[in-house]
Amino acid sequence: MKGNEVIAEAAVRYGCDGYFGYPITPQSEVMESLMEMKPWETTGMVVVQAESEVASINMVYGGAACGKRVMTSSSSPGISLMCEGISYIAGASLPCLIVNVQRGGPGLGTIQPSQSDYFQATKGGGHGDYHLIALAPNSVQEMYDFVGLGFDLAFKYRVPAMMLADGVIGQMMEKVVLDDPRPRRTDEQIEQECGDWALTGKKKERQRHVITSLELDPYAQEVVNEKLQATYRLIEANEVRYQTTATEDADYLLVAYGSSARICAKVVEMAREAGYKVGLLRPITLWPFPGKPIAELAGQVKGILSVELNSGQMIEDVRLAVNGRVPVEHYGRMGGVVYSPGEVFEALKEKIINKTK
Amino acid sequence: MAEFEVEIKPENLVYGTPKLITDRIMHYCPGCSHGTIHKLVAEVIEEMGLAEKTIGVSPVGCSVFAYNYIDIDWVQAAHGRAAAVATAVKRLYPEKMVFTYQGDGDLAAIGTGESIHACNRGENIVVIYINNAIYGMTGGQMAPTTLLGMKTATTPYGRDPKLHGYPYKIADMMAHLDGVCYITRQSVHTPVNVRKAKKALRKAFENAMAGKGLSLVEFVATCNSGWKQSPVASNRWMEENMLPFYPLGDIKDI
Numbered sequence: 130m131k132g133n134e135v136i137a138e139a140a141v142r143y144g145c146d147g148y149f150g151y152p153i154t155p156q157s158e159v160m161e162s163l164m165e166m167k168p169w170e171t172t173g174m175v176v177v178q179a180e181s182e183v184a185s186i187n188m189v190y191g192g193a194a195c196g197k198r199v200m201t202s203s204s205s206p207g208i209s210l211m212c213e214g215i216s217y218i219a220g221a222s223l224p225c226l227i228v229n230v231q232r233g234g235p236g237l238g239t240i241q242p243s244q245s246d247y248f249q250a251t252k253g254g255g256h257g258d259y260h261l262i263a264l265a266p267n268s269v270q271e272m273y274d275f276v277g278l279g280f281d282l283a284f285k286y287r288v289p290a291m292m293l294a295d296g297v298i299g300q301m302m303e304k305v306v307l308d309d310p311r312p313r314r315t316d317e318q319i320e321q322e323c324g325d326w327a328l329t330g331k332k333k334e335r336q337r338h339v340i341t342s343l344e345l346d347p348y349a350q351e352v353v354n355e356k357l358q359a360t361y362r363l364i365e366a367n368e369v370r371y372q373t374t375a376t377e378d379a380d381y382l383l384v385a386y387g388s389s390a391r392i393c394a395k396v397v398e399m400a401r402e403a404g405y406k407v408g409l410l411r412p413i414t415l416w417p418f419p420g421k422p423i424a425e426l427a428g429q430v431k432g433i434l435s436v437e438l439n440s441g442q443m444i445e446d447v448r449l450a451v452n453g454r455v456p457v458e459h460y461g462r463m464g465g466v467v468y469s470p471g472e473v474f475e476a477l478k479e480k481i482i483n484k485t486k
Numbered sequence: 487m488a489e490f491e492v493e494i495k496p497e498n499l500v501y502g503t504p505k506l507i508t509d510r511i512m513h514y515c516p517g518c519s520h521g522t523i524h525k526l527v528a529e530v531i532e533e534m535g536l537a538e539k540t541i542g543v544s545p546v547g548c549s550v551f552a553y554n555y556i557d558i559d560w561v562q563a564a565h566g567r568a569a570a571v572a573t574a575v576k577r578l579y580p581e582k583m584v585f586t587y588q589g590d591g592d593l594a595a596i597g598t599g600e601s602i603h604a605c606n607r608g609e610n611i612v613v614i615y616i617n618n619a620i621y622g623m624t625g626g627q628m629a630p631t632t633l634l635g636m637k638t639a640t641t642p643y644g645r646d647p648k649l650h651g652y653p654y655k656i657a658d659m660m661a662h663l664d665g666v667c668y669i670t671r672q673s674v675h676t677p678v679n680v681r682k683a684k685k686a687l688r689k690a691f692e693n694a695m696a697g698k699g700l701s702l703v704e705f706v707a708t709c710n711s712g713w714k715q716s717p718v719a720s721n722r723w724m725e726e727n728m729l730p731f732y733p734l735g736d737i738k739d740i
């Protein structure tokens with residue numbers, strides 16, 4: 130299956146209640162597939178083509194306020210438009226899933242793959258102190274799996290989750306193992322799971338529920354912020370996910386996520402054949418960032434290359450983790466251009482291996 | 487003057503606070519239409535027995551805190567986006583009564599897109615639209631509905647169409663859309679108007695529950711603080727200046 134189509138399949142199978150979107154390349158297949166599947170006739174899932182990304186994220190906000198499992202998908206310019214809404218969702222402590230199949234920017238940019246929305250996804254994007262749980266799939270299988278994982282984490286912590294994919298994986302065809310479909314939660318189950326905050330209609334025996342991110346008293350707003358921060362610390366403690374390849378004896382480390390990690394896995398093979406002990410660490414959660422394992426590896430390797438399809442964004446988090454103990458350099462291409470494994474290997478030699486011998 | 491005592495007994499009570507109005511002190515300026523309209527909304531929900539089924543969407547504007555005053559579940563929407571929020575709530579809970587409560591800046595400026603498209607999709611919701619010809623909350627700047635010549639914080643010499651364009655009747659525009667079943671323009675500046683407005687609101691709520699499409703009730707309203715007039719003078723000014731341009735009555739009813 131194709132990466133984007135698998136998002137639709139996963140949403141329906143996971144028991145998603147609603148999808149709200151607006152077409153944009155390279156991810157329009159998500160909504161197209163959903164409209165073809167007609168899940169409203171089977172699981173009862175609602176699918177709405179909104180008039181803009183501003184509308185679709187605010188529909189997600191409304192659905193999330195009801196305790197429903199709701200999602201949207203878009204690509205870079207569309208995500209920029211959504212940022213106010215995402216900030217509201219975070220500010221009101223609501224769970225939802227947002228998929229960004231990144232393309233090259235800035236501006237209208239290109240429709241080719243890119244990873245240049247790393248800052249936007251991991252440092253907030255919209256206004257105010259907030260975080261998204263950011264998951265970076267490196268295969269079509271993970272695009273499928275992370276729909277469920279994204280929803281599970283979002284509901285566990287009542288925060289928005291983002292799947293930060295890129296056009297390479299979104300457009301790629303791969304085999305996927307589908308799990309058994311789960312039914313959508315009944316109204317009673319939603320009442321059980323989210324009954325202390327969700328909008329379900331005010332019953333006589335309870336206080337009214339108000340979903341809002343507004344607080345005029347700065348001291349009370351500070352308490353709201355402190356609660357959010359406490360949740361973020363908990364997520365950082367519990368939910369860091371990453372994968373290592375050939376790092377046990379590595380002298381040099383590549384750090385890369387998503388499609389870049391696929392390319393770097395090949396670079397590891399090429400380098401090992403050429404006699405260099407190169408390993409790869411692939412962050413799966415970009416936020417919370419796997420800083421600790423990178424810091425540990427910094428005690429073992431001679432240098433680190435952060436490989437990203439951008440001008441150098443994740444490298445800031447890598448450098449923060451390494452804290453100056455070994456050289457950390459960046460290699461990237463921009464604007465939708467994708468590097469080949471050979472090209473990355475050359476950069477690794479030039480920027481790290483030759484300089485740290 | 488003869489002295490007499492009034493004894494308040496349930497059987498001789500002719501007026502009271504609706505049960506759904508909370509005992510929070512309202513932050514609205516004295517004479518502001520928002521308070522009266524809140525009361526009507528609460529009465530209609532109560533009388534239709536919809537308190538447990540109704541979800542309100544409050545806007546950004548002076549009525550952002552509507553959720554403090556009517557005792558139902560609420561969600562506060564970003565500036566202009568109430569109709570999109572309400573769309574999702576209603577689609578996901580089709581059996582619920584969903585309404586938005588929005589000012590003229592919220593609905594007719596920044597939220598024009600969301601409002602028009604909710605109409606066009608025929609969402610089964612009620613939109614309550616408070617047209618006070620000004621941005622009340624941010625301190626009295628020009629709204630898209632501000633009358634020509636009207637002085638506001640951003641039109642200190644009066645609204646000049648060459649500079650600021652014209653006031654517009656978004657309700658009339660919406661009436662052309664097929665998803666809309668009922669559009670009416672009301673006011674609450676006299677007891678007679680209050681009674682008429684309540685009937686209109688009730689009809690709108692009934693339409694939404696019957697799945698007939700979107701209903702919009704516009705209120706031509708006063709903002710005495712923004713207009714810099716006393717409550718009584720505001721009512722008079724509204725009657726003399728607003729109502730000729732925004733005439734009251736049904737615009738569409740099918």
Ligand SMILES: Cc1ncc(C[n+]2csc(CCOP(=O)(O)OP(=O)(O)O)c2C)c(N)n1
Binds near residue numbers: 547592
């Ligand atoms: C995105 C955004 N832009 C601007 C504002 C500032 N703002 C708050 S209320 C408001 C105008 C509200 O006017 P209206 O909708 O007419 O409501 P009223 O206060 O008159 O009832 C503005 C511009 C905001 N909160 N968010």
Ligand code: SF4
Binds near residue numbers: 513518520712
């Ligand atoms: S500023 Fe105007 S709209 Fe706001 S509460 Fe006062 S009178 Fe009402």
Ligand SMILES: [Mg+2]
Binds near residue numbers: 589620621
């Ligand atoms: Mg106004």
